Amino acid sequence: MIKVGILGATGFTGEKLVEILLSHPEVKVTYIASRTKEPVLYSEIFPKFYKKTSIKCQPLNIKEAIDSCDLLFLSLPHTVSMQFVPKILKKGKKVIDLSADYRFKKAAAYKSLYEKEHQDKKNLKKSVYGLPELFKEEIKKAQLIANPGCYPTSIILALYPLLSEKLVKGKIVIDSKSAITGAGRKASIDYHYSDLANNFWAYKPFVHQHQPEVAEILGQNLIKSLTFSFLPQVASFEAGIYSTIHLSFKKKINKNILDKIYNKYYQSYPFIRLGTKIPKLKDVVGTNFCDIGFAVDKKGQNAVVISAIDNLVKGAAGQAIQNMNLMFGFKETTGFLSL
Ligand SMILES: NC(=O)c1ccc[n+]([C@@H]2O[C@H](COP(=O)([O-])OP(=O)(O)OC[C@H]3O[C@@H](n4cnc5c(N)ncnc54)[C@H](OP(=O)(O)O)[C@@H]3O)[C@@H](O)[C@H]2O)c1
Missing domain, CATH: 3.40.50.720 (NAD(P)-binding Rossmann-like Domain)
Structure with a gap:
């Protein structure tokens, strides 16, 4: 204990x-x-x-x-x-x-x-960046964990297998929608109920601090010769981040190949779910799961990769507890049964 x-x-x-x-x-x-x-x-x-x-x-x-x-x-x-x-x-x-x-x-x-x-x-x-799907062994030995940002968690997990396989070319367009709780509990005019209810909007185009965080963690080796466009949006739901990522391939790819690649990277990770369907936000809210899905166009040249997480769980507290489990030698999934 x-x-x-x-x-x-x-x-x-x-x-x-x-x-x-x-x-x-x-x-x-x-x-x-x-x-x-x-x-x-x-x-x-x-x-x-x-x-x-x-x-x-x-x-x-x-x-x-x-x-x-x-x-x-x-x-x-x-x-x-x-x-x-x-x-x-x-x-x-x-x-x-x-x-x-x-x-x-x-x-x-x-x-x-x-x-x-x-x-x-x-x-x-x-400090060790606390994303267990990429840095598990370093996390086990760490004294100080920098728990990842919520958008970077959803984006890095979605992109990492394809970038590691060097399959992507050109521009990657990332459209991420976040729950209002992503902004913290402090009061502000923008986040007043009457403004936010049944509403959503984009913010910080081109300058959001989570884009450099994604670049820092993926590293030059994986992102060189690629360009990124990241547009965060805040919406009137209570929890969750839904990232839709548009990208193009260097060679012809089909969905079966993508299935194999994502399984190769994530099959042993308990909190990544690779469904055959496009993720839905409510399936992950209140859980530590990251659901990832994708679709490829008929020519096999372009894809959308979609990831969904709960910003307060896999995007923050849940991931922090997953890190704690690894640091103290507990089973990675301990404590998540109640979710
Ligand atoms: N919200 C998310 O989805 C999310 C996801 C990933 C990472 N994060 C990061 O996690 C951290 C916490 O986020 P949050 O959303 O939980 O924030 P929050 O709802 O605004 O809560 C901040 C907490 O810090 C305390 N606090 C504020 N200023 C302080 C100070 N000067 N000295 C001591 N305590 C202080 C507050 O205490 P009082 O109530 O007494 O003011 C409150 O308990 C942030 O750095 C955020 O960027 C948030």
Whole structure:
């Protein structure tokens, strides 16, 4: 049994972490915190936890957090996580950061995207990108995990097999629709119910920070000579990311070949589902699955690859717990039965 804490437990991803971890057989949740001024029953903040836990949400105190846990999940905004990570690592504890603070190896890349100087450059090289389908062995040995962004999870998992096989040429067009919870719990005019209900819109065309994250993780070797166009959109559903990716092949390909390629890469991964059908969002909401489907045109030259995940589960808290399972030697699927 390991002791874990969640910093940022009142946010969307923190709440999802607590929800899944409370029924994880190898975990005791010993510390949760937010910017609350006084300790407050978690079930008072979220009544759905009434009679499930009597834990109190604490005003964040990093020393108490480190002393009471083997592992800390940081469900904090970027630039906040890097204030705490060095202290946690120094005490020999493990940390899974859900923010973007440790996803880039170069501080300059971070600064250009997040417009802040990185405060903990020396630990950037220690971090492992927590996408188990690509970096399982590194995750097992890591002390610091940079949990991936939600869009990058859906995009990288969809593209990785085809890029690894060097089958794609030219331009890749990525159209991703995200649930409103992707933006966090903070209030904003754009995300007011009356604006968002029955509505959706595109944002940050060409400049969204998740496009460089995808490029960083796939690496020059896989993406050289390709160009990407990524258009994120936010829509009025509660959970999920649906990425539709348009691409062209260097040679003639049919669906059977694609089936074989995706199976080769993912058949041993418990949270990737390769259906014969086009994925539907509701099939993955509330689960840690990434559903991937594809269609090829009659000439065998062009394809659409579609992936669907729950942004708060496989795109955040679920993936973080999958990483925890690997770091502590538990079976990768432990704790997901309740989903
Ligand atoms: N939402 C998603 O789908 C998603 C997916 C992947 C990754 N992420 C990343 O995960 C992180 C958390 O996202 P979220 O959506 O859960 O955010 P959120 O709903 O806005 O929650 C943020 C949490 O951090 C706390 N917090 C905010 N500023 C703080 C500060 N200066 N010091 C200490 N605590 C602070 C908040 O506490 P109070 O409630 O007391 O203010 C709250 O508990 C972000 O970095 C985000 O980019 C999110």
